[in-house]
Amino acid sequence: xxxxxxxxxxxxxxxxxxxxxxxxxxxxxxxxxxxxxxxxxxxxxxxxxxxxxxxxxxxxxxxxxxxxxxxxxxxxxxxxxxxxxxxxxxxxxxxxxxxxxxxxxxxxxxxxxxxxxxxxxxxxxxxxxxxxxxxxxxxxxxxxxxxxxxxxxxxxxxxxxxxxxxxxxxxxxxxxxxxxxxxxxxxxxxxxxxxxxxxxxxxxxxxxxxxxxxxxxxxxxxxxxxxxxxxxxxxxxxxxxxxxxxxxxxxxxxxxxxxxxxxxxxxxxxxxxxxxxxxxxxxxxxxxxxxxxxxxxxxxxxxxxxxxxxxxxxxxxxxxxxxxxxxxxxxxxxxxxxxxxxxxxxxxxxxxxxxxxxxxxxxxxxxxxxxxxxxxxxxxxxxxxxxxxxxxxxxx
Numbered sequence: 001x002x003x004x005x006x007x008x009x010x011x012x013x014x015x016x017x018x019x020x021x022x023x024x025x026x027x028x029x030x031x032x033x034x035x036x037x038x039x040x041x042x043x044x045x046x047x048x049x050x051x052x053x054x055x056x057x058x059x060x061x062x063x064x065x066x067x068x069x070x071x072x073x074x075x076x077x078x079x080x081x082x083x084x085x086x087x088x089x090x091x092x093x094x095x096x097x098x099x100x101x102x103x104x105x106x107x108x109x110x111x112x113x114x115x116x117x118x119x120x121x122x123x124x125x126x127x128x129x130x131x132x133x134x135x136x137x138x139x140x141x142x143x144x145x146x147x148x149x150x151x152x153x154x155x156x157x158x159x160x161x162x163x164x165x166x167x168x169x170x171x172x173x174x175x176x177x178x179x180x181x182x183x184x185x186x187x188x189x190x191x192x193x194x195x196x197x198x199x200x201x202x203x204x205x206x207x208x209x210x211x212x213x214x215x216x217x218x219x220x221x222x223x224x225x226x227x228x229x230x231x232x233x234x235x236x237x238x239x240x241x242x243x244x245x246x247x248x249x250x251x252x253x254x255x256x257x258x259x260x261x262x263x264x265x266x267x268x269x270x271x272x273x274x275x276x277x278x279x280x281x282x283x284x285x286x287x288x289x290x291x292x293x294x295x296x297x298x299x300x301x302x303x304x305x306x307x308x309x310x311x312x313x314x315x316x317x318x319x320x321x322x323x324x325x326x327x328x329x330x331x332x333x334x335x336x337x338x339x340x341x342x343x344x345x346x347x348x349x350x351x352x353x354x355x356x357x358x359x360x361x362x363x364x365x366x367x368x369x370x371x372x373x374x375x376x377x378x379x380x381x382x383x384x385x386x387x388x389x390x391x392x393x394x395x396x
Contacts, residue, residue, distance in 0.1 A: 003052075003053060003054050004054075005054045005110070006020070006051075006054045009023050009024070009114075012114070012118065016118055016121050016122070017121060017125065018117055018118065018121045022117070023113070023114060023117055024049050024051070026113050026117055027049060027109070027110050027113050027114070028046075028047045028048065028049055028056075029047075030109045030110070030112070030113045031047040031056060031058075031106055031109055031110075032045060032046060032047045032058075034105050034106070034109045035047065035058055035099075035102065035105075038105060039099060044060065044061040044062070044073050045058055045059060045060050045061065045097070046058075046059050046061065046094075047059075056098075056106060057096055057098050058096065058097050058098040058099070058102070059094040059095065059096055059097065060094065060095045060097045061092050061093070061094050062074055062075040062092070062093050062094075062095070063075070063090065063091070063092055063093075064076075064077055064080045064087050064088065064089050064090060064091045064092070064093060065077065065089055066089055075093050077089055080093050122156075123191040123192060126156050126157045126191065126192050127185065127187055127191075127192040129157075130154075130157060130182065130185045130192060130194050131185045131192075133182055133185075134182050134183070134184065134185055135181075135182065135202055135206075136181075136182055136206065137179055137180070137181055137182070137203065137206045137207070137210070138152075138154055138159060138179070138180060138182055138194075138196065139177065139178070139179050140152035140153055140154045140159060140177070140178055140180070141153045141175060141176070141177055141178070142172050142173060142174055142175060142176050142177075142178055143158065143174070144174065145172060145174075148163040149161065149162050149163060150166065150172045150178070152178055152180065152196065154194070157191075157192060157194055158194070159180065159182075159194040159195070159196045160193065160194065160195055160196065161178070161180060161196050161197070161198065162195065164199075165183070165195075165196065165197035165198060165199050165200070166198055166199070167198045167199055167229050167230040167265070167266065167268075168229070168230045168231075169230060169266070170198065170230070170266060178198075179264065180196035180197060180198055180203070181196060181197045181198070181200045181202050181203035181206060182194060182195075182196055183195045183196060183197045183200060183202075198229065199227075199229035199230075201225040201226075201227045201233075204225055204227055204233055204235065204261070204265075204270075205222055205225055205235075207261045207264060207265075208222060208235065208250060208261065209222070211252070211257045211258075211260055211261060212249055212250050212252070212257055214239075214244065214246075214249040214250075215249075215250075219239060219241060219244055219249075220237055220238070220239045220244065220246045220249050220250070221237065221238050221239070221246075221275075222235060222236075222237055223236045223237065223238050223275040224236040224275065224330050224331070224332075225330070226326045226327070226329035226330035227326075228322065228325075228326065229265075229268065230265070230266065230268055231268060231269070231322070232268065232269045232270070232271070232322055232323075232326060233268060233269070233270050233271070233326070234270075234271040234272075234273060234286065234288075234326045234327065234329075234330045235250070235270065235271070235272055235273070235330075236273050236274070236275035236282070236285075236286070236330055236331075237249075237250055237272060237273075237274065237275060238274065238275040238276075246274060246275075247272050247273070247274055250272045251272060258270055258272065271288050271289070271326075273285040273286055273288045273330075279297050279299065279304065279331070279333065280295040280296075280297050280304070281295075282331055283295050283297070283304045283306060283327070283331050283333055283335060284306065286326075286327035286330045286331050286335075287306060287308075287316050287323060287324070287327050287335075287337075289315065290308055290312045290315040290316035290323065291308065291309065291312050292306055292307070292308055292316075293307045293308060293309060293340065294306075294307045295307070297333075301334075302332065302333045302334060303333065303334045303336070304331075304333045304334070304335050304336070305335075305336045305337075305338060306335055306336065306337045306338070307338055307339070307340060307343050308337060308338075308339055308340075309339065309340060310339045310340055310341050312339070313337065313339040316337050317337055324337055
């Protein structure tokens, strides 16, 4: 090793971002391991590389003692003072022990260390780049499919879309483009492992933030998301500005904003509702597109009983209970849905048993009607497009 070697290391520093000092320290450690392996010594040795010339030397270190018990690691005080009269017991004395045929081994070792460090540096750069992007959306190309996992090429890196993070009925083919949500970035011995998802609620959130300028500017807030990937989702939005319609902002002119997201998610239906800090209003809104007559809430138990017209019961519950289930996830409340006829029977049964009206009223409050938000023409058109036209079941 010489000045040309140091010059090559400096070029690597500029190209790969690995400092010369880090490389030299790694080479010194590797040379020491090679020396101990090839020369079978148990001496307390060290290797140094001259930072100006590039030449290396191997030194053995011994401790100064009054009486030598182990000559490999110890040296007598008398012998040490022959080299330097200032030595005292406990001091360390170094001797150069560089083997004559160690140059070839050193060159091979240095090459291996430099190559390994370059790989590690490249992996670290990729890891740092994507670790900061957790919770963001990436675009990639399907590279291969192994054991149902989809591997997506991202340029210098590769992302993995596991089976449980894939949307139902989606077909992933070699060379096709995929947009996914970065869930986690892990360090592994083979490089960074980037786990992505197509089912995570964060994907829906980021897509809306990309499509709706009002969300990017903070004028509209996305308060809650409930998602059954590939089938249906609900989001709750809110704006402090009374002049801004948060639902209309997310729907967009003629539904273009929400329709763009629906297309990206391969037809997944999306309900956009207005968030409210009044639980009864929020629960009523969450059951959209069903119309709600009244909501009774028990705040301590977080239970809400919703009353809907007889002809709206199926719509409120949804197919296999999907609408009610998503509303419960969105609000965090347990929701019991009754139609007018069922509530009339319940009230009559209570009255027949001699209970007064006040004895079965909710602990919190009773809202006689949902606070209706005047829909815009665009909102109405989009809601009509997104409603599920299949006949829903009456079972929650």
